[in-house]
Amino acid sequence: MAISPSHYQFTSIILGDSMKSNNKVAIITGASKGIGRAISHKLAALNMNLMLVSRDLSLLEKVKEEISGLGTGEIHILSIDLTKETEIRTLVDKTLAQYGHIDILVNNAGVGKFKRIDEFTIDDYNFIFDLNVKGLFLLTKYIVPHLIAQQSGHIINVSSIAGKNGFKSGSLYSASKHAVQGFTWSLREDIKEFGIKVTAVCPGSVVTGFGGKEVDYVEWSLEPEDIAHAVGFLVTESDSVNTAEIIIKPRYNPRSINWEERV
Numbered sequence: 001m002a003i004s005p006s007h008y009q010f011t012s013i014i015l016g017d018s019m020k021s022n023n024k025v026a027i028i029t030g031a032s033k034g035i036g037r038a039i040s041h042k043l044a045a046l047n048m049n050l051m052l053v054s055r056d057l058s059l060l061e062k063v064k065e066e067i068s069g070l071g072t073g074e075i076h077i078l079s080i081d082l083t084k085e086t087e088i089r090t091l092v093d094k095t096l097a098q099y100g101h102i103d104i105l106v107n108n109a110g111v112g113k114f115k116r117i118d119e120f121t122i123d124d125y126n127f128i129f130d131l132n133v134k135g136l137f138l139l140t141k142y143i144v145p146h147l148i149a150q151q152s153g154h155i156i157n158v159s160s161i162a163g164k165n166g167f168k169s170g171s172l173y174s175a176s177k178h179a180v181q182g183f184t185w186s187l188r189e190d191i192k193e194f195g196i197k198v199t200a201v202c203p204g205s206v207v208t209g210f211g212g213k214e215v216d217y218v219e220w221s222l223e224p225e226d227i228a229h230a231v232g233f234l235v236t237e238s239d240s241v242n243t244a245e246i247i248i249k250p251r252y253n254p255r256s257i258n259w260e261e262r263v
């Protein structure tokens with residue numbers, strides 16, 4: 001039977017977004033705070049079964065407590081260092097053992113350091129690239145075969161406006177997010193034939209502890225919930241849609257940030 005757009009609208013009204021996402025299994029990296037924590041709230045409310053990942057187990061336990069009861073899905077947490085290949089494999093194995101399959105991967109965990117280029121060290125480079133690029137690549141690589149086998153799935157990479165532009169003191173972070181952008185767009189081409197969606201989400205500045213400092217510039221920044229809202233939108237889109245990228249900017253013009261002060 002051919003399915004018309006009105007059929008989708010009808011189905012959406014009857015089922016609602018939370019019904020459409022029922023029983024789906026999502027891994028969210030960097031779920032202990034900031035944007036990942038907000039995404040965890042959003043997907044829990046959409047009745048998804050979650051595997052929440054970061055290094056800090058006590059923060060993950062707190063997030064689990066916050067979101068328990070928001071929806072009907074199960075919530076599991078795992079302390080994993082995503083810069084370590086063996087731990088990434090453990091994450092995939094444990095998620096499959098727990099749930100039997102994976103539908104959604106939100107590659108959100110990321111770090112940044114901000115300095116002039118001559119002040120950066122090779123350790124800074126490794127700190128940023130080991131998580132933002134290598135970790136994201138390895139987790140994706142180990143999950144994709146399972147998505148191909150089931151002929152469905154959605155990989156959402158939390159990239160950044162820094163993946164589209166450069167900015168003062170941001171050379172290494174911006175380079176890592178440009179890598180995420182190139183990875184995301186190429187991955188789309190690799191796996192779209194298997195019915196797997198791939199999306200980059202590119203936020204501007206979001207009020208989190210990112211970069212090491214709690215900051216208060218709420219009047220022009222995005223909130224973590226703004227990014228979670230976009231992810232909620234993506235995971236409830238119709239099966240016929242494969243959104244490539246969402247760029248999220250604050251409504252008001254930011255003052256220039258001194259990123260070096262945030263390190």
Ligand SMILES: NC(=O)c1ccc[n+]([C@@H]2O[C@H](COP(=O)([O-])OP(=O)(O)OC[C@H]3O[C@@H](n4cnc5c(N)ncnc54)[C@H](OP(=O)(O)O)[C@@H]3O)[C@@H](O)[C@H]2O)c1
Binds near residue numbers: 083108110111206207
């Ligand atoms: N905040 C912004 O202005 C902004 C703007 C655009 C894009 N982004 C991107 O959004 C994503 C989330 O950033 P955020 O602002 O929410 O930052 P955040 O509050 O600092 O959160 C970062 C998350 O990554 C996890 N993480 C860090 N290193 C890890 C590792 N080695 N293994 C596993 N997890 C690790 C942290 O958990 P643990 O410490 O518990 O491991 C934490 O949950 C990042 O990819 C960032 O680049 C942020």
